[in-house]
Amino acid sequence: MAGGAIVAQGGDAYAHLIDPKKTWYNNSRLMLLNAWIFLFLITSATNGYDGSMMNGLQSLTQWTSFFDHPSASQLGLLNSIQGIGGLLALPFAPYCSDGLGRRYTVALGAVLMVGATAMQTASQTVSVFVAARFLIGFGCTFAANAAPMLVTELAYPPYRAQLTSTYNSLWYLGAIIAAWTTFGTFKIDNTWSWRIPSVLQALPSLAQLIFIWWAPESPRWLVSKGRDQEALDVLAYYHANGRQDDPLVQQEFNEMKGTIGDASKEDNSSWKALFGTVGNRKRVTVIAAIAFFSQWSGNGIASYYLNMILKAVGIEDSNEQLLINGVLQIWNFAWALFAAGMVDKAGRRTLFLISGVGMLVFFSGQTICYALFVEESNKMAGHGVIGFIFLYYAAYDLAFTPLLVSYTVEILPFSLRAKGLNILGLTVSLAAISNQYINPVALDALGWRYYIVYVAWIACECVFLYLFIIETKGLSLEETAVLFDGGSSAKDTEKAFNMGIALDGNGAVAVHRQSGVSVGHQRGVSFHRKSASAQRGVSLQLSADNSSDDEINLKGQTLPPVSEYDVDDSLKGNFIGDGASSRTMLVDPSERKAI
Numbered sequence: 001m002a003g004g005a006i007v008a009q010g011g012d013a014y015a016h017l018i019d020p021k022k023t024w025y026n027n028s029r030l031m032l033l034n035a036w037i038f039l040f041l042i043t044s045a046t047n048g049y050d051g052s053m054m055n056g057l058q059s060l061t062q063w064t065s066f067f068d069h070p071s072a073s074q075l076g077l078l079n080s081i082q083g084i085g086g087l088l089a090l091p092f093a094p095y096c097s098d099g100l101g102r103r104y105t106v107a108l109g110a111v112l113m114v115g116a117t118a119m120q121t122a123s124q125t126v127s128v129f130v131a132a133r134f135l136i137g138f139g140c141t142f143a144a145n146a147a148p149m150l151v152t153e154l155a156y157p158p159y160r161a162q163l164t165s166t167y168n169s170l171w172y173l174g175a176i177i178a179a180w181t182t183f184g185t186f187k188i189d190n191t192w193s194w195r196i197p198s199v200l201q202a203l204p205s206l207a208q209l210i211f212i213w214w215a216p217e218s219p220r221w222l223v224s225k226g227r228d229q230e231a232l233d234v235l236a237y238y239h240a241n242g243r244q245d246d247p248l249v250q251q252e253f254n255e256m257k258g259t260i261g262d263a264s265k266e267d268n269s270s271w272k273a274l275f276g277t278v279g280n281r282k283r284v285t286v287i288a289a290i291a292f293f294s295q296w297s298g299n300g301i302a303s304y305y306l307n308m309i310l311k312a313v314g315i316e317d318s319n320e321q322l323l324i325n326g327v328l329q330i331w332n333f334a335w336a337l338f339a340a341g342m343v344d345k346a347g348r349r350t351l352f353l354i355s356g357v358g359m360l361v362f363f364s365g366q367t368i369c370y371a372l373f374v375e376e377s378n379k380m381a382g383h384g385v386i387g388f389i390f391l392y393y394a395a396y397d398l399a400f401t402p403l404l405v406s407y408t409v410e411i412l413p414f415s416l417r418a419k420g421l422n423i424l425g426l427t428v429s430l431a432a433i434s435n436q437y438i439n440p441v442a443l444d445a446l447g448w449r450y451y452i453v454y455v456a457w458i459a460c461e462c463v464f465l466y467l468f469i470i471e472t473k474g475l476s477l478e479e480t481a482v483l484f485d486g487g488s489s490a491k492d493t494e495k496a497f498n499m500g501i502a503l504d505g506n507g508a509v510a511v512h513r514q515s516g517v518s519v520g521h522q523r524g525v526s527f528h529r530k531s532a533s534a535q536r537g538v539s540l541q542l543s544a545d546n547s548s549d550d551e552i553n554l555k556g557q558t559l560p561p562v563s564e565y566d567v568d569d570s571l572k573g574n575f576i577g578d579g580a581s582s583r584t585m586l587v588d589p590s591e592r593k594a595i
Contacts, residue, residue, distance in 0.1 A: 024156070117132070120133060179329045236249050271419060315382075367455055
């Protein structure tokens with residue numbers, strides 16, 4: 001999958017329909033839309049707040065004393081129980097997202113989380129605290145399943161990738177607030193030193209409960225329920241200042257109708273469908289892999305057991321531990337936001353590869369410094385561990401923070417998006433639970449040698465990322481399906497061509513009149529060899545007479561009449577074909593015969 005380009009298409013999917021003067025800061029409708037999107041983005045902040053808060057509470061003597069100094073196994077349960085709650089909610093979340101709608105599912109999750117944080121704040125025993133954290137995880141799963149889909153399905157096309165990538169990046173916003181809250185309440189000499197951070201965890205969910213009733217629903221979900229006019233109204237109001245005949249709105253709406261309508265007719269929304277085709281199995285493999293990597297790349301050690309690491313390298317002062325934790329979250333947030341802004345410039349594949357190699361280098365540095373500190377009592381090496389933790393997280397945040405959710409939602413077709421996100425959530429939960437139990441035990445038993453296991457594993461991750469991550473920048477949600485399904489069926493190829501993607505590697509150029517998109521070798525995005533290999537032998541034949549009503553045939557499947565396409569005469573020489581009356585576009589240059 002790491003091969004060279006086979007197909008090319010120019011620019012972003014809607015670039016020719018976007019007014020370059022229309023931006024989020026000079027258009028009131030886009031400002032309002034982005035405000036609604038931010039309301040859904042902060043779902044991730046609740047989860048981030050929880051992880052950082054638990055890190056901070058373990059450094060508070062008031063908390064450890066109140067709960068009678070939890071043992072290592074109790075700490076493992078307190079940290080992992082939220083993941084267990086989330087795991088048990090997974091079977092129900094996609095049905096709520098697809099049945100009730102994205103908005104109401106976010107609201108359901110918010111109700112559960114507000115109630116659970118109230119219970120957590122009022123806890124008098126460890127068992128009540130554990131139960132509250134279980135409910136937080138249970139509720140968060142509903143909101144986290146629906147919110148990123150709502151973001152990506154509502155966003156104005158030029159901002160979709162950046163906003164969806166910001167979703168998971170806001171995990172650190174919650175982490176920052178939690179870290180500095182626990183730092184600020186550190187000197188309160190009673191239980192409010194940990195109850196205040198606990199009660200503040202409810203704020204994002206409370207804001208959602210107040211405002212969500214006025215927010216728009218996903219137009220794609222509305223189309224899937226046959227509520228086409230409502231979907232068109234949402235698109236027109238937020239993307240075109242209310243103009244339903246705007247070309248951008250019409251193209252978005254027609255793509256939704258075509259892809260979502262076809263999927264509903266073919267019943268492609270079942271769990272079985274996730275594994276029913278080669279393309280879907282590729283999706284599940286990639287999603288499960290990056291989800292597992294996000295928890296098992298060494299980051300779990302610092303995420304939940306930073307205080308243990310700091311003590312191990314000689315930093316035992318609670319005030320200093322809390323300060324390092326707070327600064328680390330700000331550092332992470334800055335790098336994650338930077339990467340979210342770069343997804344359409346650098347590309348997803350590039351960010352994943354840089355991230356993987358960076359993690360390998362910097363985690364190796366951590367391992368060496370940790371070993372020197374333990375074996376030789378080298379204090380400088382101990383401080384080096386802290387430095388490499390910061391560098392490691394910069395590399396991690398280039399891909400595994402912003403792209404974990406955004407890459408998942410964009411490679412999934414609408415009919416499988418909620419269930420595919422469940423695969424992501426399930427894998428993350430299982431990986432996190434096992435990681436949180438294993439890490440403290442392994443660190444206690446193996447010490448710095450446990451880090452060597454992660455060095456070897458991250459190297460394996462790099463190989464996987466190189467082989468299996470496919471670039472998706474510049475494509476609409478509907479177009480990304482072609483990258484994984486590869487147009488292996490005539491029907492898929494027909495859809496791809498109608499959306500302006502030519503399955504050709506020879507520089508052929510045609511313009512589809514409805515979309516105005518030029519397709520050809522001179523512009524575009526890359527398909528990788530393995531994706532294109534399934535296309536071998538597929539050909540399209542265009543009549544030299546552009547006004548002809550002859551139809552283009554593709555392996556017996558009927559495409560729109562030739563009269564809907566214009567051939568660029570200046571580039572006719574780039575078409576393959578021996579006859580004077582026809583030009584043939586072929587996937588494989590060795591093919592010379594139209595089918």
